[in-house]
Amino acid sequence: MCTLKCLAVCAAMLIAASDAASAQLPQFGQPIAPADIAPWDISIGPDGAGLPPGRGTVAQGEIIYAAKCQACHGEKGTGRPNDSLVGGTGSLGPDKVPVKTVGSYWPYATTLFDYIRRAMPFQESQSLSSDEVYAVSAYILHLNEIVGANDVLDAQSLPKVTMPNRDGFLLFPRNPK
Amino acid sequence: MVRKRINPASGDPAAGNGIVSRRVFLEGAFIAGAAGVSASGAMAEPLIVQPWMKVPGAGFAGYGQPSQFESKVVRVFPPPPNPATQGVGPARTPLHLLEGMITPSGLHFERSHSGIPDIDPDQHRLVVHGLVKRPLVFTIEALSRYPMQSHIAFIECAGNSQTLNAPKAQPLNVTAIHGMLGCQEWTGVRLSTLLDEAGVDRSARWVIAEGADSAAMSRSVPLAKAMDDALICLYQNGERVRPSNGYPVRLLLPGFEGNMNVKWLRQLKLVAAPIMARNETSKYTVLLKDEKAWQFVFPMEVKSVITRPSPGITLKGPGFYEISGLAWSGNGRIRQVDVSADGGKSWAPAVLQGPILPMAPVRFRAAWQWDGGPAVLQSRAIDDTGTVQPTRTQFAAERGLRGVYHYNAIASWRIDEKGEATNVYS
Numbered sequence: 114m115c116t117l118k119c120l121a122v123c124a125a126m127l128i129a130a131s132d133a134a135s136a137q138l139p140q141f142g143q144p145i146a147p148a149d150i151a152p153w154d155i156s157i158g159p160d161g162a163g164l165p166p167g168r169g170t171v172a173q174g175e176i177i178y179a180a181k182c183q184a185c186h187g188e189k190g191t192g193r194p195n196d197s198l199v200g201g202t203g204s205l206g207p208d209k210v211p212v213k214t215v216g217s218y219w220p221y222a223t224t225l226f227d228y229i230r231r232a233m234p235f236q237e238s239q240s241l242s243s244d245e246v247y248a249v250s251a252y253i254l255h256l257n258e259i260v261g262a263n264d265v266l267d268a269q270s271l272p273k274v275t276m277p278n279r280d281g282f283l284l285f286p287r288n289p290k
Numbered sequence: 291m292v293r294k295r296i297n298p299a300s301g302d303p304a305a306g307n308g309i310v311s312r313r314v315f316l317e318g319a320f321i322a323g324a325a326g327v328s329a330s331g332a333m334a335e336p337l338i339v340q341p342w343m344k345v346p347g348a349g350f351a352g353y354g355q356p357s358q359f360e361s362k363v364v365r366v367f368p369p370p371p372n373p374a375t376q377g378v379g380p381a382r383t384p385l386h387l388l389e390g391m392i393t394p395s396g397l398h399f400e401r402s403h404s405g406i407p408d409i410d411p412d413q414h415r416l417v418v419h420g421l422v423k424r425p426l427v428f429t430i431e432a433l434s435r436y437p438m439q440s441h442i443a444f445i446e447c448a449g450n451s452q453t454l455n456a457p458k459a460q461p462l463n464v465t466a467i468h469g470m471l472g473c474q475e476w477t478g479v480r481l482s483t484l485l486d487e488a489g490v491d492r493s494a495r496w497v498i499a500e501g502a503d504s505a506a507m508s509r510s511v512p513l514a515k516a517m518d519d520a521l522i523c524l525y526q527n528g529e530r531v532r533p534s535n536g537y538p539v540r541l542l543l544p545g546f547e548g549n550m551n552v553k554w555l556r557q558l559k560l561v562a563a564p565i566m567a568r569n570e571t572s573k574y575t576v577l578l579k580d581e582k583a584w585q586f587v588f589p590m591e592v593k594s595v596i597t598r599p600s601p602g603i604t605l606k607g608p609g610f611y612e613i614s615g616l617a618w619s620g621n622g623r624i625r626q627v628d629v630s631a632d633g634g635k636s637w638a639p640a641v642l643q644g645p646i647l648p649m650a651p652v653r654f655r656a657a658w659q660w661d662g663g664p665a666v667l668q669s670r671a672i673d674d675t676g677t678v679q680p681t682r683t684q685f686a687a688e689r690g691l692r693g694v695y696h697y698n699a700i701a702s703w704r705i706d707e708k709g710e711a712t713n714v715y716s
Binding site: 144236 | 371372374375403404417418419424425426427428429432433435436437483484487488498500504505506507508514515556557559561563565566567568571572575576577578579580581582583584585586587588589591621692
């Protein structure tokens with residue numbers, strides 16, 4: 114008897130609790146219009162989704178690079194004191210000492226634009242205009258002999274750039290299902 | 291209470307070169323003639339009444355600090371290779387000076403990509419958008435109103451222990467090699483709660499998590515993990531998250547490689563495919579023996595390391611020593627840790643100190659009767675998926691030694707006749 118009575122009381126309490134919960138599901142997020150997110154929405158997909166309007170040439174990029182990038186990445190992207198951006202082609206093979214640069218290792222040119230725009234120059238993140246980011250990207254790709262001296266990069270041409278190590282990656286076989 | 295006395299002659303051996311039965315811990319037994327008597331046998335000095343007993347002590351302090359005598363217990367970080375880009379790189383947890391499984395908040399390692407931002411929590415925002423029905427913005431005040439959960443979890447940088455890839459063992463200590471590891475009680479809101487509120491579109495498969503540092507550090511996270519045990523952390527060991535660990539809010543993905551646990555979290559964008567960010571393509575990918583590399587290597591696989599004895603902690607003559615260390619797995623709980631004093635020729639199980647939690651380090655302990663001769667100390671962890679920590683040879687056979695990241699092979703400390711420990715390959 115007691116057990117039955119207890120069960121009935123418990124069941125009644127559970128129903129009351131779930132009613133109360135469904136009535137008061139915490140919802141403290143504030144709606145925001147997509148246009149108001151735009152200043153933060155800077156991720157660029159490998160298909161070019163998210164690339165802004167604008168354009169840049171290798172020649173323009175060379176000037177910007179010398180002024181804003183060279184102090185850390187060396188003349189013509191050769192590196193030191195920070196990462197080298199050129200060279201290392203053919204260094205990934207068996208028993209070789211890998212030199213992982215934009216040219217030898219990065220699988221997508223869109224990543225270059227994304228990263229420069231969000232994080233470079235180191236002392237002044239997000240200070241470059243879209244034209245300048247396209248131009249510096251073009252210059253670095255040209256140093257790696259991936260685009261020609263007269264190529265122009267924009268939202269249409271950048272995702273079409275095929276990086277030498279595009280097919281160099283395998284999914285890790287032991288990720289959780 | 292009757293204490294069990296272990297045979298003093300044999301020391302109750304469990305494995306070669308002096309590893310003694312773990313019954314010394316489990317049953318409170320002791321080793322007569324080894325543990326009980328000091329090495330010199332000399333009498334102690336007469337006791338005196340210390341000066342700090344004769345005057346009142348100091349008054350109260352708003353925030354407690356360690357003793358002035360513990361000033362050497364600090365994070366370890368090398369000078370930046372380029373002074374213009376300081377704040378890039380790691381500051382390591384001083385594992386050789388710590389005990390237990392929880393890292394003190396101020397000693398939890400940090401790895402930053404563009405320094406530590408000074409964020410006003412009232413002005414910080416977290417936006418959830420992309421493939422959702424309702425893009426939403428959360429203030430820290432709003433996040434603080436949700437029901438919370440705690441998860442005691444390790445975070446380990448994917449680059450931890452990478453110097454053990456080098457062809458020759460470097461003269462480094464446990465902190466320098468393995469110190470990009472920490473464990474906290476992380477408390478916050480389940481990410482699934484926020485994603486449910488925003489209404490995830492059926493086409494979404496990934497979440498781009500992005501920080502509010504000046505690198506706007508970003509990583510693609512599988513939606514399945516985000517909906518499973520991901521936590522939006524506001525607290526670390528009971529207090530607000532420290533700036534170096536992501537104040538005012540960070541992402542926790544229990545068991546996943548460190549940099550995916552995005553600090554200073556400002557944005558979660560739901561997308562159909564990974565964004566191929568810089569830190570999931572050019573970095574944090576594992577170059578294999580051929581020209582291919584593993585990408586999206588999420589879990590930090592089963593691993594252990596002996597923190598004591600270790601380089602810099604000199605043994606004071608033959609006798610009893612506790613071998614103490616940490617074992618952890620990003621795939622679950624630690625099931626067993628074995629220790630060896632003869633470079634892996636023989637093993638004995640260590641005592642695991644509870645609680646044994648998923649994605650949390652376990653402190654293990656073994657009893658060792660050092661005879662004063664050369665020894666090579668190793669530990670080998672097994673997790674509850676049955677995965678055994680590989681030897682360095684097994685590790686290299688699978689992937690080579692060019693991968694930089696996710697090094698988890700068995701580590702070795704050689705003990706010489708002077709009682710000094712050195713990093714070696716064995």
